Amino acid sequence: MAQEKVYPMTQAGKEKLEQELEHLKTVKRKEVVERIKIARGFGDLSENSEYDAAKDEQAFVEGRITTIENMIRNAKIISEAELSNDAVSLGSSVTFVELPDGDEETYTIVGSAEADPFEGKISNDSPIAKSLIGRKVGDEVTVQTPGGEMNVKIIEIK
Secondary structure: OOOOOOEEEOHHHHHHHHHHHHHHHHHHHHHHHHHHHHHHOOOOHHHOHHHHHHHHHHHHHHHHHHHHHHHHHOEEEOOHHHOOOOEOOOOOEEEEEEEOOOOEEEEEEEOOOOOEHHHOEEEOOOHHHHHHOOOEOOOEEEEEEOOEEEEEEEEEEO
């Protein structure tokens, strides 16, 4: 039997997934079923684009429910007590400057289930996080990104 993937996440991240799951099960599922019922009333299902779209949405919602249930079931909660400000780890907020121009950026390294780059949360599987994990304040690191190499200096770990 294959080993299930473990999803490291914060307690807040797990709660956010639980809220999304509840919304999908109680609200979204009912909306999609209602859309399918309405689309069936339009007649011939073989040429009914509304019906096809509703069935596609139903498949997406059910797939997302399954994915979230799996993530919650295999969640590994990262507690504040496990974190250290000495070295970058999962759950750390890292501030670094790009070398040589000095643009300062701060990211929180989270599990893939919580990643949201627009909120400054990057996956521990991302190239930046992989390069930073285990490093300390003052370290200069070369990060391999899809856009090429990026050199950074870590200035703070929280």
